[in-house]
Amino acid sequence: MVELYNKNLNNFARANRRAGILSEVLLWNELKRSALGVKFTKQKPIGNYIADFYCKELKLVIEIDGCSHDDKYEYDKGRDEYMRSVGITVLRIEDKDVKKDMGAVLEWIRFNVERLKPSPSA
Numbered sequence: 001m002v003e004l005y006n007k008n009l010n011n012f013a014r015a016n017r018r019a020g021i022l023s024e025v026l027l028w029n030e031l032k033r034s035a036l037g038v039k040f041t042k043q044k045p046i047g048n049y050i051a052d053f054y055c056k057e058l059k060l061v062i063e064i065d066g067c068s069h070d071d072k073y074e075y076d077k078g079r080d081e082y083m084r085s086v087g088i089t090v091l092r093i094e095d096k097d098v099k100k101d102m103g104a105v106l107e108w109i110r111f112n113v114e115r116l117k118p119s120p121s122a
Helices: 007-019 022-033 067-085 095-100 102-116
Strands: 041-046 049-055 060-065 089-094
Touching (some): 067 089
Parallel strands (some): 060 089
16 A cells, blocks of 8 residues: 655644645635535645645645746646556646635535545445
């Protein structure tokens, strides 16, 4: 079984949770109170990476990409490949979309949550 948790990233993830980029804070507030029916954790260490938001039940990562991500294409590509290799789905959302159209962002997340939920057994 692949080890998804890297305890060496705990302190870094904790600092990231405290710092909070505006778009991450806004989305986190919505995820905490939304009626998606699943629980998300923020700044979750997975392998050698830290996911912005992670839903263990669905193996779903949500990443918020801002202008600082323009120069991180290769890093993000490697992270996405790793996540896929361990069965995790990654949703990438633009920082500007979170700030300007939270309703559409939440609908996109809701659509993917429903898509990834296991169908009820017969």
